[in-house]
Amino acid sequence: MRTLCSSTLIGEFFVIGFAGLVAMKDPDLSMSTVWTVSGIAMLLSVLLCAMVTRPGGIAMGWALQIALIASGFIVPSMFFLGAIFAALWWASVHYGRKIDEAKARFAAQAGSAGSSTPDAV
Helix, strand or coil, X not given: CHHHHHHHHHHHHHHHHHHHHHHCCCCCCCHHHHHHHHHXXXXXXXXXXXXXXXXXXXXXXXXXXXXXXXXXXXXXXXXXXXXXXXXXXXXXXXXXXXHHHHHHHHHHHHHHHHHHCCCCC
16 A cells, blocks of 8 residues: 555655746746745655555545645636646545455465474475
8 A cells, every 4th residue: 555655645745846936927926935835745745655564644635635625726727637636636545445455365375384284394
């Protein structure tokens, strides 16, 4: 799960940065505000890569997805990109858990099969 979720979060890092560049063109927003908000979101996306497997990591990832979609009120294309990344986040969590379960089953089967065979000396 960690690999899939981290890949999604790193992709979001770049999308947030590009959205910041687009938001800079808005005359109602100051450049310092845009880059403070974008910088915090970008930093959060990188930090979440390390927190994915910890308690609350997935929930914080969902909060980032909601914030990404909500950023569409500033940069309208983020409604679409946020929804795409929310779907990718869901898929990363869902299929990542399935992969982790399959790896655990495989390791358990390999461990039980290895212990039942006699040692040949």
